[in-house]
Amino acid sequence: MIKKQDKIDPMAQNITQSLRLIDTHTHFDVPEYDEARVQCARRASEQGVLHLVLIGYLARYFGRMVQTHEFVNALEAAPKSHLAFGLHPLYIHEHHENDLLILSDFLNNHHSIAIAEIGLDTYHKSLQSADIYAKQQRFFVEQIKLAKQYHKPILLHIRKSHADVLKILAEQNYRADNQGGIAHSFSGGEQEALAFVKRGFKLGITGQITNPNAKKLRRAAMAVFAKYGADAFVIETDCPDMMPLPCQHLGSFNEPANLPHVLDTLALLFSMDKQSLAEKLWQNSCQALQTKW
Ligand SMILES: [Zn+2]
Structure with a gap:
């Protein structure tokens, strides 16, 4: 604990204070944080995380997101919380038609900074059957339509379906340079990465990048950096998942305070x-989320 009269190196203090970060993708509402949300929020704010986005996945948890959002925003030392409601493709088996109405309802009654997380996922066998994949595509298209109707950016979840997501974005005439958007926790190859950036999306980089074995991700990031520079990126924890390698001894789940590790690795890779x-990523996040912070 630092008391007021303790001497603090003014340079060191300045450096910590001027690093400001936005965690563009968190699930800070999940029960993992129930015992430690206040401490996690304080640690995040000490690390310069000034904003975090709470990302939706199932309609039945939208209410819990709102509660967490209000709780975090009532804390003194905490990042400012923002909501982004959406129906996640991984949970497609659990979504009902009515959930799209619930989503509209939440968009009408709460300030949602984006629609998230939405997209397509064919990673697991259970997601690949024709009827389930058709249902994923239908929910994705309906949510792109809602994003247009409500003028919101979309934050994409894409696993092993990059070509189909690009096809749907083209059919729906969705461009992120007009409307904002992030390809969250990007996992595709170099050409796919370039295609999403060409469509105006920022690539969301998680703690995965801290692992030297994440060769495909690092190659894709470097290919994009070579063509577009640092303009094409935002960072995120995707907590409680995607623990950065240097934090893996600290606990079983990731938290927003670990975001600087993603910054550190990107700074090294990009020289x-x-x-x-950090300043560039801040501007990129504001552009992707169509906001001014
Ligand atoms: Zn997520």
Whole structure:
């Protein structure tokens, strides 16, 4: 604990204070944080995480998201919370038609910064059958339509379905340079990465990048960096998942305070100083989320 009269190196203090970060993708409402949400929020704010986005996945948890959002925003030392409601493709078996109406309802009654997380996922066998994949595509299209209707950016979840997501975005004439958007926790190859950035999306980079064995991700990130520079990226924890490698001894789940590890690795890969990369990522996040912070 630092008491007021303790001497603090003014340079060190300045450096910590001027690093400001946005965690563009969190599930900070999940019960993993129930015992430690206040401490996690405080740690995040100490690490310069000034904003975090709470991402939706199942309609039955939208209410819990609102409660967490209000709880976090009532704390003194905490990032500012923002809501993004959406129906996640991984949970497609659990979504009902009525959930789209519930989503509209929440969009009408709460400030949602984006529609998230939406997209397609064919990673597991249970997601690949024709009827389930058709249902995923239908929910994705309906949510793109809602994003247009409500003028919201979309934050995409895409696993082993990059070509189909690009096809649907083209059919729906959705461009993220007009409307904002992030390809969250990007997992595709170089060409796919370039295609999403060409469509105006920022690539969301998680703690996965801290692992030197994440060769495909690092190659895709470097290919995009070579063509577009740091403009094409935002960072996220995707907590409680995607624990950065340097934190894996700390506990069983990730938290927003671990976000600087993603910044550190990107700064090394891009040969940029952390300060200017953090500032660039801040601007990119604001652009992707169509906001001014
Ligand atoms: Zn997520």
